Amino acid sequence: MTQSSAAPARNNANLTPATDLVTVSRAVADLRRGEIVLVQGHENGEAHNVAVIAAEPLSRIGFDRLCDIASDGVSPAIVIPRVRAKSLGQACKNDPFIAFVSEDRTAIDADRLGQIANPLLDLDALPKGDWRPVSVAESAAIRLAKLARLLPAVVTVAVAADQLESLVRVQNLLVLQSESINGYENASAASLRQVSEARVPLEDAENATVIAFRPEDGGQEHLAIVIDEPAKDKPVLIRLHSECFTGDLIGSLRCDCGPQLRGAISEIARNGQGGIVLYLRQEGRGIGLVNKLRAYALQDRGFDTLDANEELGFDADERVYRPAAEMLRQLGFESVRLLTNNPEKMTGLESWGVKVSERVPHKFPSNGHNEFYLQTKKDRAGHLF
């Protein structure tokens, strides 16, 4: 076990379970670097603690350190999506995630873990082992991996209560409560505050102002592009646009995002009443760019856009709409006319108290590459084309 007695503890093991935005965002960064984080969950009135490492950026050193934490001879558990377990030959119930524990600790190394976790990699055979349901702490750890925009697959070992305090103190590991992880997205959205604003004349809307909103934990800023001067006492024309690096910036033909973004700006400018484009940092329907590229690679192997997400262990759509509702509230708008084909955006906004008085269709012609994508949204995601 690596020890550094001089390292100050970054928090203590008795933290209250209130959502702790800063600790969660620090844990996200730790997980992305391949570091161990400690997660505490409560089941049947008892605390269960796990030390966690993400399966994806797992280094040999990180894996060895995790094994050092485990009791003698105990293999770490590999928590993967049910669909991945199925394709590895394990018929399982409907739990979305399942844990695999190898009989032989030496049968798993960092490379083998990557192959087990990532559906794009081939795996010859799984070593002998047992499957078991995941604990509350482990399912929160999966949520943390999703917040980190990593593959939803983690490696865990159980940690006894007396071991927890020394890991925090001696190894300088973060400990966080499952409630904090599970409440993070909501709390982060509620903490958004305007941090800067400037006039930015656009090709299609000369009178535009970009306003940036930052969450308290210092996470990614969402943007409001306010065009002209929309009245606050009647429904404002808006578009909720989810970030799409490939479609918005480099002209990808796999989706319809580029034309939808530019089209929304010009339509709002043309209508003469003003309006707002909310540019939401929810790349890849909330799974992040790296995972979206993985989903594209799976689509090239025959999965459709929704199944590809699920094959990776994500929901078909992981977006949340509280940040959009919060920005509208702070800008002083209560009621909107929404440019969209996606009914979930309407119900999402309404569930956070924004009145959607009208849906304004926002369809653009297909381009020779995105017909199947658009058809899938219509047939399987209920998009109204």
Ligand SMILES: Nc1nc2c(ncn2[C@@H]2O[C@H](COP(=O)(O)OP(=O)(O)OP(=O)(O)O)[C@@H](O)[C@H]2O)c(=O)[nH]1
């Ligand atoms: N995971 C995943 N995300 C994708 C794929 N294609 C596009 N996206 C993402 O999907 C989102 C599309 O966002 P929007 O255009 O705002 O939403 P929409 O659900 O299509 O709804 P409307 O356009 O409003 O009708 C962006 O974040 C894209 O990056 C894909 O195949 N997989």
Ligand SMILES: [Zn+2]
């Ligand atoms: Zn796109």
